[in-house]
Amino acid sequence: MAQILVRNLDERTVKRLKDHARKKGHSLQAEVKSILESSAQEEILDWEAARKLVDDIRNRIQKKVGGRLDDSTLIIRRDRDWRTRRLSGGR
Numbered sequence: 001m002a003q004i005l006v007r008n009l010d011e012r013t014v015k016r017l018k019d020h021a022r023k024k025g026h027s028l029q030a031e032v033k034s035i036l037e038s039s040a041q042e043e044i045l046d047w048e049a050a051r052k053l054v055d056d057i058r059n060r061i062q063k064k065v066g067g068r069l070d071d072s073t074l075i076i077r078r079d080r081d082w083r084t085r086r087l088s089g090g091r
Helices: 011-024 028-041 047-065 072-087
Strands: none
Touching: 011 028
């Protein structure tokens, strides 16, 4: 098995890691090993998976509010147009 030595860790970081380990009943080494292994196994979302996640969240929000959500680009454009008209004296 490979070994890693990490130098110059902030004392607060080490304290937090020890606290996490103690709460889980692990040694510091076991906790750090678990964190590293978990982090190394995480997969970066590909664009398709990210789009599906966004669509799922949007659908859940739409169900809660009971309708379709406006495109934020349109909302921002309408607001800018309104402010421009207002500042130029138009209504």
